Amino acid sequence: MPPMTTREKPGQMPFEKMHGLGNDFVVLDARGRDLALTDSLVRAIADRHRGVGFDQLAVISKGAHDAHLTFYNSDGSTSAACGNATRCIARKIMDETGLKSLRLTTDRGTLLARDAGDGLTSVNMGQPQLDWQEIPLAEPLDTLELPIEGAPVATGMGNPHCTFFVEDAESVDLAAFGAAHEHHPLYPERTNVQVASLIAPDHIRMRVWERGVGITLASGSSSCATAVAAARRGLTGRNVRIDLDGGTLQVRWAEDGVWMTGPTAHVFSGSFTKAFLEDAQ
CATH class of the missing domain: 3.10.310.10 (Diaminopimelate Epimerase; Chain A, domain 1)
Known part of the structure; x- marks a missing residue:
């Protein structure tokens, strides 16, 4: 695990703030530590006035390949996929290791990532799910034209x-x-x-x-x-x-799936204080 850019004190939790085109994330690295995340803590971190703020929170843990990623929305709910966060974390790991391609596991499955050159990062988000049961929808329907105004x-x-x-x-x-x-x-x-x-x-x-x-x-x-x-x-x-x-x-x-390519940014690193973590629990 790379050295932290801020001094970590006992009881604190280090994090990184990243974004992909302004889609912003708090990233927690659990590859070398145990993290106890609760819904209330996720929501407290998501608060843009009293916490840090994010669209999604991503946790990196050890996986079957290069890493496993878990995603949380700002309301505390989970999501199996987050493309821009996956690209940001792929760039972080590639910068750490010097690798040009990665295999990352998520609840969506195993995703391939690679350095696309010129500072850009590509991730294969897998095959799209086109059947109503896989999406899922509440009933059998033609997914190409839903019976909603606007025919989405x-x-x-x-x-x-x-x-x-x-x-x-x-x-x-x-x-x-x-x-x-x-x-x-x-x-x-x-x-x-x-x-x-x-x-x-x-x-x-x-x-x-x-x-x-x-x-x-x-x-x-x-x-x-x-x-x-x-x-x-x-x-x-x-x-x-x-x-x-x-x-x-x-x-x-x-x-082989849907490839997405674009820029990423690491904004800053920091640590949540022991007092913030205790209050948020």
Whole structure:
């Protein structure tokens, strides 16, 4: 394990703050220590006024391959997939080890990551889930056109997604629209919600509402789901640029899965104090 950049005192918990296109994460490294995480502690860390704040919290632990990743939303719920956090942690591990490719295990399965050059990191998010039971939906339906106003596409990327193709993604009141559809009865586990506009056959503008979080500047799994939905609808090919509020990702739906490529950033390292951890429990 690499040396901490801040001095760790007994009872404290070190962390790192990272982001991918403004989709921000608190990362806890449990490869060399035991972490006792509770729902209340996750929510306390997520508080942007009294904690640190994040869209997702990611825990790195020892796995069958290079590492295992576990993800938490800011409301304390868990998620099997988080594409941008996976890219951030892949970059961290590649910088630590000098490796150019990794195998990371998640509740989604084993994901491949690689150095894409020019400071970019790619992660294969696996094959999309297109069957209603896998996403999951509440009943058998055609996932290419759900019986919801706007006829969205349902896709699973280890977490559920609902993608609306609209004329102008900028004009949608995403706060109201996302909140209303996250809890749609067709999605028993709630859903991430995307609104997307076609710019060109290889270019999409997308905004995202993440379940358990709200509006985020970017989302890797949502970008993958939107690319898959657009290709299935015949709106694009299988290699698209997706412009999000926080920047741009390149997504390619290949034979071996959905590859997502983009930049990452390590913002700072720190430690939660013993007093904060005790109060949060």
